Amino acid sequence: MKLHHKIVTGVVSLIIGSMAITACTDDVKFGDSFIEKAPGGTVSLDTVFASAEYTKQFLVGCYVLQYYGLPFKNPTEAPWSVSYWNTKMDALTDCYQQHFSNGAAFGKYYGGLLTSADITNTDHPLISYTHDYVWETVRRCYLLMDNIDKVPGLTDAEKKNMIAQAKCLIAMRYFDLYSIYGGLPIVDHTYTGLEGTYETSRATAEETANFMVGLLDEAIPDLLWAYNGNTIDTDAANNTGRWTAAAAKALKAKILLFNASPLYNDEEPYYNGSTEAEQNGIVWHGNFKQERWERALAACEDFFRSNDANGNWYQLNQATGTKPEDYRQAYRMGYIYQGSREIIHCTRVTGQTSQKASYQWANFVGPFGSSNGPFRHSYCPTEEYVEMFPWSDGTPFDWDVDSLNGKIGGDKGQLFYKWTRGKVTQKTASRDPRLYENAIVCSQTLSLNWTTGKPEGDVYELWVGGEHEGKDAADVDENGNVFVTEKDISRFATGYGVIKYYLGQEYYGKYTQWVYLSYDEMLLMYAECLAQCGRFDEAIAKVDEVRARVGMNGLKWGQAAYKGDKSKQNDLATKDGLVQEILRERACELGMSNNRYYDMIRYKRTDWMTKRLHGIITFRMMQNSKREWVRSIRPYIGDDKNNRVEEPYCFTYQKFELQNRARYLWDYSPYDPEVKKWLLMPMPLSEINKHYGLVQNPGW
């Protein structure tokens, strides 16, 4: 007994000891009951769709997955289209060149290295079939549609409206892939992942277009035309960015335009006609039908009719004056200001642009905020692009003709600005005001005041040795010989810099957006459809409407004023000529919107792919003691400016072929299959190998 007593004392004291440590916070439990219960308060599908608030949030969560066209981050995860390493489709056109050798444009596209193999993230095309949240958006929108019925606290009208928004989101994400891949598997429900087998092959291009249009048609009646009401749920101040009936109709027009374009809608297939994708109608309709254009035209007309009926809510942002900067300001505010009524649908990321580099698009394109970005992901406009912009009155620009007339270089030169020298030197922009909003050119001021629209600050010194050029494009050696530097990491490697969506210091602290659909684009789509349907004069009128906003005369006036060989101009009296002229106008009006890329593939312009591109070297000319004009590689900012030397106005120019890096396709004929295959992106091999019916695009 004594022994037992001791044991009991020992054991009890031990247990009390250990309980003193633990018991103050824990219940004493053993076995299964000791193991914690599952974490409480976790949210499941049922939680979300038992609440009106959470259901609304779930729809917001789908909006987040929309495509954003400006690469602004370094993602370790999808969506890869926002990765600045992956670059932007505009860099694949004849309008822009990227120089950073670690970017996808440089290696995969200019180097011709893109294949269907998708081992790492940079192997994927610029909008990835698998890693751009397209299918996530589709799934989540169907989840919403499947479950919204049981949600308490939402009116039927609210539910219908939310379903309609979800349908637009599906159509939009489908379009993002359809426009660069062709026909897609039609997903019309959610999956569990336990189906076992998946036999879902790619639908034809037409079926895919009809699927998207079907969703939009279903959605349109349940959507507001625009958020212009005066309640918190209908006003623009809180709702701009949501899908509207106008946006749905505009997207419908854009889809049908694509569907009618020669890439798909032609007697001739774009590749060789023998591939499975072509034969099955996935990337080619197999024929040409004018009705497809008529259908696209009808969609455009429908949009404008409805807009009319809704008090012309959407309209071009008009200038308040007639000076070039007034037009620039009108054009700029038309796309950059969130309240612009020119924007039909936009997508958004982050909040305001800020110094914190949360919006790296701005930081990698130029110096922004207080940080001195390395500009390595800059998009340098090409000489070819700059030459697409007419003179400010609308006369077509022609380097050869205009240099003969002394309008380019020298002390009377007015390539970008015209100096009227007298008591007070007047400096006037000489070209299409949109040029200065799409490319930074020499002598342009660093700033255009956000509110007043007045040019302010120093000028961009894009001459060799200039403050900003910094020998990005060229340098001069000891003997005065020019050599092209065309630096890897630079803002001005082509002699020009990008300004659209970057703007410079005045964009700091502003709200970001990327324009997905806009009124000027609608006008030009309308014009294109009219032209394709033989209604030339109406088409020209629509284009002229766009030109008039920036104070330019119409197409016909411009061509009449052109001094050179008229045969070098697009013939506005022919369908083809007019359409090509519209494409040029689209490039000038719709920079950085992916549209130039779409135009290139829609019209099978493989010649744009094989065309060698150029940059420009600008020399500052200074008068020596003998009053001779000689080259100077001095900056103006600094001693010259401090000593009140006149702002440089005399320049000479030298075009150079881009060599860093020469694009791989430049060595090819536009008719070579190796070039033609690039009209559509490769489907990922890893998906094809899953054998659910994904067919590869021709040539890949």
Place this chain on the structure above:
Amino acid sequence: MNKLRLIKGKALRVAVMLSALFFAVQNSKAEQTEHSDGMHSDLAAVQTVQQQESISGTVVDNTGEAVIGASVIVVGAQTTTGTVTDFDGNFTLKVKPGTQLKITFVGYKEQIVKAANGMKVTLEEESTMLQGVEVVAYGVQKKVTVTGALSSVKAEELTRTPVSSVNNVLAGQLSGVTTVQTSGEPGADAAQIFVRGQGTWGDSSPLIQVDGVEREMWDIDPNEIESVTVLKDASATAVFGVRGANGVVLITTKRGAEGKAKISFNISFSALTPTKMVEQASSADYARFHNAMRKNDGKDPYFSDEIINMFETGADPIRFPSMKWTDYLMKDVTLQQQHNVNISGGNKTVKYFISAGMFTQDGIFEEFDRPYDYGYQYQRFNYRTNLDINVTKSTLVSFNISGKVDESRKPHTGQSSDQMIREMYWASPFSSPGFVDGKYIVTSTAESDNINDVPGERALILPFATSTPMAYAMSQPGAYHYNNNKLQMDLVLDQKLDFITKGLSVKLKGSYNSSYRVTKEITNSAATYTPVYHKWVDESGKVQEQIQYRLSGDNTEPVYSNASSGKARNWYAEGSLNYNRSFGLHTITALALYNQSKEYYYGGDDYNDIPRTYVGFVGRVTYDWNNRYMAEFNFGYNGSENFAPGKRFGSFPAGSVGWVVSDEPFFKPLKKYVSFLKLRASWGLVGNDKVRSGLSRFMYMSDPYIVNQTNTFDRFTYTSVNEPAFAYIFGIENGTATKGAYESAKNNPDVSWEKAFKQDYGLDVNFLEDRLRLVFDYYKEHRTDILAQDWTIPGFLGFNPPYTNFGIVDSQGWEVSVNWQDKIGKDLRYSVKLNVSHNQNEIIEDRQAPQENDYMYTAGRRIGSRLQFKFWKYYYEGAEADYEKEFGSPYPTQLETLKPGDPIFVDLDKNGLIDANDQSRDYGYTDDPQYIAGLNLALYYKQFSFSAQLTGAWAVSRVLGDVFRRPFQNRSTVLDGGLLQYHLDNTWTVDNPDPNAEYPRATWDNANQNYAGSTLFEKDAKYLRLKTIQIAYDFKFPFMKVLGLTQLQLALSGYNLFTLTPYKFGDPEARASTTPSYPLQRTYTASIKLGF
């Protein structure tokens, strides 16, 4: 109200516990009665003998210590008659005096003596079975009867060289253990440990226990360690159930022994130098190489001859410096100290071991002149008291209290040490001259900073100088100071229940660990100076030169702030019943154990607030007959909250058998040569529930949705579960984001643990009177149910496949250790121990997305296999034809148009085109070695002793990355970053077109080809290194006796003294990639050991 409830709750609990215990005691009493009624038959014989005349005696060993449990058997009796000595070595036997008694005990030589009352038998130790017992899971076992696969090492072997953590010296000491030490960062240099390689691509780290409780290995002072045992096979680890599949490392701390107090001082001072740093190129070499690279691409050079000349002559070291950053920014030598004092001893009632230790190590980053310390530094203070108290003859209470207080320091960059090192390699040698007169100077490329107004002369301007090599000191100056305070306690009660039945005991154990951490942050800003150079002709016509400095930023006072604090606590409780008894030649032991543990603030995932809990039941039965035939059955039954209720508990059985062949009569003739031979085999199932980091702990729950998200999508957030960004900004210049919600994952209610079916076949054999001992093990493991995602489902489903248990990995390997111990003459003793371990694994199933070619699959290959192009040769004119001859397929279009010196890749799928599908996993090795070997030498001559440990690894490789692969790379450019001397020395050039050059022709244009991941950049990293070496001398001075000094030892030792390796890019264990590691250290130590 609350208080009352608490008291009530506690009181109730105590009452319940007490009654449970009382009931248990009563119950055992009842059992005892039953036993005396229904006696077992072989016990009956013993009982009968006891009826006769009784003699008693004592069995002791040669130190006079009682031998407990020695068997005393009557020789020649018809039935086996005998007894076992008790706790004090006493025995009583009813036999006639003069009867022959055979006395045996494991580890001692058998003796036959004549029985006499009051006899005292001294057993002689048998060298075969050195230490008698072996630490196993939840207890100890007689070494001879161990049938599982385990290896152990005594602390003396590990502490010859002072290291902060014993992790770093385990490989080469213990067979079957692989370690990879990638970093030498103070306080964070612990090597990664694998037991028998990696059996899974999930978390393959072993379970580590200190004194039977899961704890971190690097928390303890190596001087506190008694032994380290690694449990390798299923038989040894099944009792750990879901936690045992990756092997278990058991660390046992020292305890006191009966005797007078022994005091021991260990004092050591070490000098540390980096093992091997990658050398950087000088400015002149850099410029020439840069020009050559541009020339290779047909581009004009950037560096003029004048600038190269400036670099070469060093005429203007301010504006045209040539810096080797790794030399400038890192100290050549740093200091380390390790001191320990411990006292141990005890009497019959109380035994104690008390230890206090201190460890400091300085970092190698230069700190220059700042008003605060910011270089790496690590200090640790360890303390421990282990007490064993014999409360009664049969009650042992053990109490351990231990802890550490440490302080580590690091620079304030947001970067880890590897990134700081990378910055050094990224920097160009002329980007800065460093500190000059206390000013940090950066060179300038601006024309306005370089003015030469001397007619006819031009200003020399650097073409670029962009990198900041001193990011850690300049761009985000400041420091972090981390303070950690860890306290650990164990309380163990071991109660013999011999009164219930002989050999039965109960053990209760409770452990509590807590830690607290404070991070202090110091920030300030630092000024930089740009040299502004002006050269002009003054009025007198003399040429004048001047350098002035333009200041940017300024030096501000350091600001101290308490940045953050963290805490952790966890506890562990166990209760077990042990049974250990011999019946004649039969020995049976049994163990039944229950344990539970709880870890609070279990970090690293979304459920930090939910403690991690485990519940386990353990059962073990062992049987041996005369130490000759052994069988063992182990059983673990565990539960964890990570799995769905109803699916939380798993059973893990394992069994093993052993046969000491050398004990068989038929073996007698061979005994001369083979003194001992044991065969072992084990089979069993063990689990692994460790979820790879980054995965949720509760993947069984319904698909999680996340609501009320307020973050918008920006550079730092993702539209996914990490840093989620699901709010959206609608409206016009609206500052308020609309909250969003999303489906964050698809879950799997059936998630479970990994299951490892393990087999082990072993052989222990001693030759030549045990002088040569050999242990060999062959093992196989079939790991199933590894969590993985099924990537074969189509991408259009719109979600990532849920984690499901379908992965399979097979692994196998062998281990051999050979141990030779002998004496030459009287005074020279020596030993040579060699162990070699081999491990190979193969992924059998992982449902990787379908690949174009078979060689691209991870399945069928070792875990960690690399996907890379196969390099053939450097291009030369005519290579096309040779290629076609060699491969029988057309020469493929490469990634670029090749020039001589560019690598040619092999078109593995023979489609005429090199693309991503030509990357294969078939070539090369992985980061963890397939073979690891250790050679341990020891030599004792009189008072001299010498020991050395050589460690080797092979079938291992490293991939060069980043600036180690591509010249002039830095964070954002590939144009003006750093250049290594290796590039200069080992690059293919037109002048030196070496077909075996390490690097291809330097180029930007063809970088896609030349710097693509290929076998060219996978470098063999096998090595043989002298890991530790020690020479010691024990002084014997007359005065020592006076001082009571029993030991005075002076020792010189070294760690990582030399390495033989074909790998040229730094230390073969370190990384030369995007995360180059803090250099591993070479250590020279002098130490003194004093014993009282």
